[in-house]
Amino acid sequence: MQDLGTWDYVIVGAGSAGCVLANRLSEDPNVNVLLLEAGKDDNYIWVHIPVGYLYCMGNPRTDWGFHTARDPGLNGRSLMYPRGKVIGGCSSINGMIYMRGQAQDYDRWRQFGLSGWGWDDVLPYFKKSEDHYDLNDDLHGQGGGVRVEEQRLSWDILDAFREACAQSGIPKIDDFNRGDNFGASYFQVTQRSGWRWNVAKGFLRPAMKRPNLRVITQAHASRIVVENSRASALELDVDGAPSKVTVAGELVLSAGAIGSPQLLELSGIGHPDILASAGVDVAHAMPSIGKNLQDHLQLRTIFKVQNAVTLNQMVHSWFGKAKIGLQYALTRSGPMSMAPSQLGVFAKSDPSFEAANVEYHVQPLSLDKFGDPLHRFPAITASVCNLRPESRGHCHITSPNKADQPEILPNYLSTEIDRKVAADSIRLTREIMSAPALAIHQPEEYLPGADYQSDAQLAQAAGDIGTTIFHPVGTCRMGSDAQSVVDDRLKLRGINGLRIADASIMPAITSGNTNAPTIMIAEKAADMIREDRRQMAASVRLP
Structure with missing residues (x-):
């Protein structure tokens, strides 16, 4: 097994949350950070041309290619369920809509007993991440990694x-x-001058100049190793080669509402009955993992x-297609930019x-x-x-093989x-x-x-x-109750050195598109992680 060394922070998933975390955590020159992505680099033309989402969703170059189970609510239909498998994650293949949700969404989180997650608490993180084309005021920010422009x-x-x-x-x-x-x-969109602006451009590329950050692509996590109730290592395949990473500080899952519960269950962390039916031994019983799936x-x-x-009409004539292509080539506008x-x-x-x-x-x-x-x-x-559905679904593994897609039933x-x-x-x-x-x-x-x-x-x-x-959100629910998966500091209950920072932690879905809230979660998570490290260091220095 290839040894990839020991790292202070290991982040699983270089998507909307993972790229933000890699940037913020590596700002501290005294720590080393490893970012792992199962997909490839985002050097693919259709990632960057806005209309390219048509060629990225359903494409194994950039998409996991998930499908839902046949859903009774959809009269027995199964849906394709795209999730980004590429540097930048879903920010590389999504609809580019910048949407925070409503203030009452986050105030409701706070009412669940989640201290620090109300609207007034999270608004500074939205502003911190934002680079708005026009506004820099009480509600909007400039200079962050998320470029926001008009269409x-x-x-x-x-x-x-x-x-x-x-x-x-x-x-x-x-x-x-x-x-x-x-x-x-x-809608305002995450674009710059007619090009898609993903988190790789906004957060990861600038951070990759730092010597304390390493990014490995085609690195598919297999199992979290838990020793003495602590996440001590991660097993994975890198370009198909079995590998292992030792975690000195914290392992942070940012694999999304499908990927994070899947990896936990593959590691024996989950509902004992689900694990048993999939042929996985129980390492830590946690019945709530994979439940609470919400979607719009x-x-x-x-x-x-x-x-x-x-x-x-435009796409069904050669003249119309030529006009569309020429308009984008000359002005970066028109249907190819939309x-x-x-x-x-x-x-x-x-x-x-x-x-x-x-x-x-x-x-x-x-x-x-x-x-x-x-x-x-x-x-x-x-x-x-x-915007606020009451229906709840699940995402669970059905085998011990990480290559087998989980059962997704919204x-x-x-x-x-x-x-x-x-x-x-x-x-x-x-x-x-x-x-x-x-x-x-x-x-x-x-x-x-x-x-x-x-x-x-x-x-x-x-x-x-x-x-x-x-x-999709909610499958590793944050909460103040014992049945929740993570607490209000995103620490997984019962296992030290393991946090989750992605859309899976949302206790209730936000009232709008979910990419900006996911980036906010990562911004806040990075601050909490760094704060906890400083407090630990201070306690060690005390007599």
């Missing part, structure tokens, strides 16, 4: 949808990241339109909700499912998701309230589409279809048209 295109049909929202009681706003995101606006299910409503230019979703809307599916409980991702295009060609008729897609639409929100969301979409601002475009419902009217019919339709929006 470099607009569509008349989306402007009309935004106006229709205003006519439906959803105001026009200019910023989704002030703590209350109720309203309609174009988007309902892809599609409306045919008239008297409007959509991407559907995020998967351009216009965002945060609304209430029912007026009784205190704050926005649904989010729209509106696109000037339509297709049957991801990966299929665009329709030949002009249309728009108004995808709407329940259990979408498994509660009555989630089915009701789904039905009301489709009704709200119809209301917006019938507003005067869209009358000139004569919208005609294509999916799910106007025949679906009752709550039961619309819930059935939601199961047919719903798909993931790629926001």
Whole structure:
């Protein structure tokens, strides 16, 4: 077995959290840091061209290629479940939308007994990581590793949808990241001058100049070695060669909501019954690992339109394709620069909700499912998701082989309230589409279809048209209770020297896209790790 030496900090996963941690922890020249990534480098052209997400998701060069189990809530369908397998992780293949969520999301975490995780506590970390193109004030920051810019295109049909929202009681706003995101606006994105800006560019590349940081790619973790209730080492394969790393300080898992629970269970840390059924011996019983999976299910409503230019028409002609390519080559703008979703809307599916409980991702295009060609008729897609679903799923290993994907079952639409929100969301979409601002475009419902009217019919339709929006969280839940996986300092209960810092620790999903909150978690985790090291050093020096 290849010996990779002894390290103060070993970080598993060079994704959105791992790259931030590698940067912040290696700022201390007195420690050495090892960052491990199962995927390859991000030197792949489609990582950097914004529209390249189409060629990265489902591509083994950049994606783990997961699929969900057949989900009863989706009427027995299985979904592709992309997760970044590349330097930069999901920030290299995601939709580039910069979204913090709502202030009440984090205040709710604090109400769970999680000291230091309220909105006022986490806002400084959002500001620290941000490099906003325009604002540097009480709510936004500049100079951080996350470049945030406006999109470099607009569509008349989306402007009309935004106006229709205003006519439906959803105001026009200019910023989704002030703590209350109720309203309609174009999303701001993690781009710089028309190129994707991933965490590798913002955090990892600058840090790799330091002599105390080493990054190893194609390094697939196999097992955490636990000795005397401490994470003492990590076994892994590097380019297929069995290897071992000794952990002198802390092992930090940043492999995400799928990868982190998977590695823990492969290491014998988890529910004894799950481990036994997978053929893994128990090293530390922890029944909550892999539970509490939450995700945003988007309902892809599609409306045919008239008297409007959509991407559907543009891509079905050689002239249109040439124009798109030339526009990007000359100005780094146009459809090749666009995020998967351009216009965002945060609304209430029912007026009784205190704050926005649904989010729209509106696109000037339509297709049957991801990966299929665009329709030949002009249309728009108004995808709407329940921001705070009550449904809970799981992610568990089914064998001791790390190459076997875990069973991922989100259990979408498994509660009555989630089915009701789904039905009301489709009704709200119809209301917006019938507003005067869209009358000139004569919208005609294509999916799910106007025949679906009752709550039961619309819930059935939601199961047919719903798909993931790629926001899995919660499988290594942070909490103040004994059943939680990590405490409020992200330390795994019962094992010393082991923390988790990624989206898996979220006790409840945030009200929006999850990449920025994951980066915030890593920023806060790095501060806690360094603070604990200083306190330990101080205690050793005491007489």
